[in-house]
Structure formats: C-alpha cells, structure tokens
Amino acid sequence: xxxxxxxxxxxxxxxxxxxxxxxxxxxxxxxxxxxxxxxxxxxxxxxxxxxxxxxxxxxxxxxxxxxxxxxxxxxxxxxxxxxxxxxxxxxxxxxxxxxxxxxxxxxxxxxxxx
Amino acid sequence: xxxxxxxxxxxxxxxxxxxxxxxxxxxxxxxxxxxxxxxxxxxxxxxxxxxxxxxxxxxxxxxxxxxxxxxxxxxxxxxxxxxxxxxxxxxxxxxxxxxxxxxxxxxxxxxxxxxxx
Numbered sequence: 001x002x003x004x005x006x007x008x009x010x011x012x013x014x015x016x017x018x019x020x021x022x023x024x025x026x027x028x029x030x031x032x033x034x035x036x037x038x039x040x041x042x043x044x045x046x047x048x049x050x051x052x053x054x055x056x057x058x059x060x061x062x063x064x065x066x067x068x069x070x071x072x073x074x075x076x077x078x079x080x081x082x083x084x085x086x087x088x089x090x091x092x093x094x095x096x097x098x099x100x101x102x103x104x105x106x107x108x109x110x111x112x113x114x
Numbered sequence: 115x116x117x118x119x120x121x122x123x124x125x126x127x128x129x130x131x132x133x134x135x136x137x138x139x140x141x142x143x144x145x146x147x148x149x150x151x152x153x154x155x156x157x158x159x160x161x162x163x164x165x166x167x168x169x170x171x172x173x174x175x176x177x178x179x180x181x182x183x184x185x186x187x188x189x190x191x192x193x194x195x196x197x198x199x200x201x202x203x204x205x206x207x208x209x210x211x212x213x214x215x216x217x218x219x220x221x222x223x224x225x226x227x228x229x230x231x
Contacts, residue, residue: 034219043118043205044222090157100170101147101159102220 002027002095006105013081014113021076021108023091033074034092034102035065044090050074061085081112116140118223120206126229132194135226138187139208147207147220148181148191157205163189164211196230203227 003026013019025031032051036044048059055067065076074091088109092102119138127133139146147162161171166183174181178197183189193200207220 032218036222041227043224044207046219046221049219101149101162101173103159104157106156 002093002103004091004093004103004105006089006091006108008108009106010109010111012111012113015083016080019078019081019085019110019112021089021091021110023074023076023105024072025074025091025093026072027093027095029096031072031074032094032096033065033067034094035059035063035074035076036090036092038088038090038107040087047076047089083112083114086110086112118206118208118221120204120223120226122226123224124227124229126231127196128231129197130195131230132192133196133200133228133230135191135204135206135228137189137191137206137223139189139206140210140221141187143208143210143221144186145209145211145218145220146183146189147209148189149205149207149222151203151205151225152201160191193228196228198230201228201230 005024007022034049035047037047038044047063048057050057050067058064063078065074067074088107090107091105094102121136145164148160149157151157160173161181162169163183181191203225205222205225207222209218209220211218
C-alpha cells in the first residue's frame, strides 16, 4: 500500500519570504511523486513531478521540490512567496510508475500574508 | 488544448434520484480516472480506465456507483440511487502513458460539485 503525509494543515508565510510545504511518502517500490495546487472552486493544477534523475525538480510558477530518498520526503519550496501563491497544495504518490491512480495527502493550506 | 471537460459543474438533487456525471478527457490520452473529494476523506480514487477498459474499481464505494467509458472521448459516473453522503466534488483526470513515454502526468478537470438533499 502507498500513503502520503502532509503534516501541516496550514502554513503561513510573509510575502517575499521563502516557503516550504512538507510531504513524506511510503511506497513499496519506486516512488513517482507529484505536487498539485488547488484554488477555490477549481480543479487541481499540476505543478511538478519526480520520476527519476536529479533530486531537485523545478516546476511551474517558480516552485521546486527536493526528493530525499533516505527521509522519504518530497518537500515543495519556493525562494520568494507571492500573495497569489495562497492556495491548497496536495502531494501525491504512485508506486513504480504504473498507471495506477494517485494517492493524495490531505492537503496543506498555504497562506501568504502581504 | 481544451483540457479535461466535466459536466455539469454543479448538480443539486434529492435523495433517491439518479445522478450522471460526465467527462471528456484530453484528446489522445489513454487513461481516465475518477476521484472524489470530501472534507472528511480528502481525495480518493474511485475507478480508472485504460483504453476504455475499467482496470481498477476497488475505490467505488458501493453498488450504487457505476462508471462507463463507451469510447475514448467520453466517460460517465452514475449514482443510483443517490444519498446525502454522496455529496462531494467529483473530479475526472486523464493521462497519456502510451508506450513508456513517461508523460504520465494526470490532468484534472474542474470538477462537479454534487449536493444530495
């Protein structure tokens, strides 16, 4: 079985400061990891993914994520937060690259304060 | 590209009625997924299809739920009879796995917000 944990329900960051949204995962095989963002009353938008290769993955809107196999983590980061980054962020995992559905974390509300 | 299209965007119905949700995946994608989002349970996979064939329906909550994909450009999720606990946002997503292309990102539609009174 696979699982994802997002330990923080909410993260508050001042505009211009760096942000981190945490994610840890559990899979029996090789992890395929994803970050999605959801704005109010909207669907999920893909931000970035880790499949293989470089542990630092760059994605949309200036976001990046670092894959750490020993800590089974895939934290989302951005060097300088914008108020428009305020949204609900989901980490998701799939085992071994098969086309199974994603297992999502509970989501983290990111609030960027002006 | 129009993205994944879902209809209706909002549905309000009364308990016991039949509800049909519709999805048009991105053209050329070979996988289609149905998810449900609730406050209590978060995002859950209900069922997914590969080349129009259901592969895993273990997430379908009970026999009241059924899903079909009659062709590559259309899928339905049906609830009959509906109950208040079915109230949720239902998302459809599609992806292209193909022949090991690794372009397997799932792209989500805007969702259907279902309210069962």
